[in-house]
Amino acid sequence: MSYKLPQSNLYLREEEIRRGIELLYFAYRDFTKDPDDMLAERGFGRAHHRVLYFIGRNPGTPVTGLLTILRITKQSLSRVLGQLVEEGYVRQETGTRDRRQRLLYLTDAGAKLEQQLFEKQRARVAQAYKAAGPDSVAGFWDVLLNIIDPEERERVLREIGR
Template sequence: MTDVKTGFNPLFLREEELRQGIELLFFAYRDFTAEPDAILADYGFGRAHHRVIYFVGRHPGITVSDLLEILRITKQSLSRVLGQLVMEKFITQRPGLRDRRQRLLELTEKGIELERQLTERQRARIARAYREAGAEAVDGFRKVLLGLVEEADRARFPSRSPHRRGG
């Protein structure tokens, strides 16, 4: 039985531990977004633009509705940001082949360059944290974060294939 007085809890779910988890997420996310935000400001863009650029870069040819599902915002919100990015030639639209109602989105060369510049900072930050924490910690990080994500979106994260040593 759980011993409240001594602070021992077999499920490791003590209040303090959970609050630290909450705060780690807050501080990590705060610092994780700060660097790209500064770069975006130079372009007159904001974090919303980064998200669009990121996911279009990640899924070339993505449809507007798929992007909306990822971002969980309204089409009107997306429209403003996406419109700017298309107008300023960071993203191109082309009609779908099977379904010509769709506007498939892709980064232009310019868009790829900005995406690279933005994501580079975040990649470097993650890389450093991964390196310092070690491979085993990275597995735990992934496992817990995946548990925080809604069931429906977990399929976006296939479990890694093991490292092929020399193969």
């Protein structure tokens, strides 16, 4: 099933904007459901998932780099990261150039968990992309990019483009 709009500016009316926001909420709910269940079994939540995901995508990132990506406080990250380190999913290494730096890596257990979480979401997104078609996917990416704060877009594009 798909939702098609006329080729006019109808999509700019409040009701259509609300419909889009609601679709984002419902899509996010279902996108996160399977990973949430898997994480809950370990006493983890969505913050743990984001940390695992971005360390997996950026091995060796310093804590400050992760704070920039996630845009959260040091205190929030400290609690989540501490738990992941303590339970053996993330390891920290001292920076070679700056001994104050803590570089973050997934352990084998962390990489395995991150892959399992990713597979659940990959299957859902791949199916949605296939059903919607390439033009819709490109449009969807454009919408998502334009939801991101303008001053962050270039950094995000660099981040996802590597």
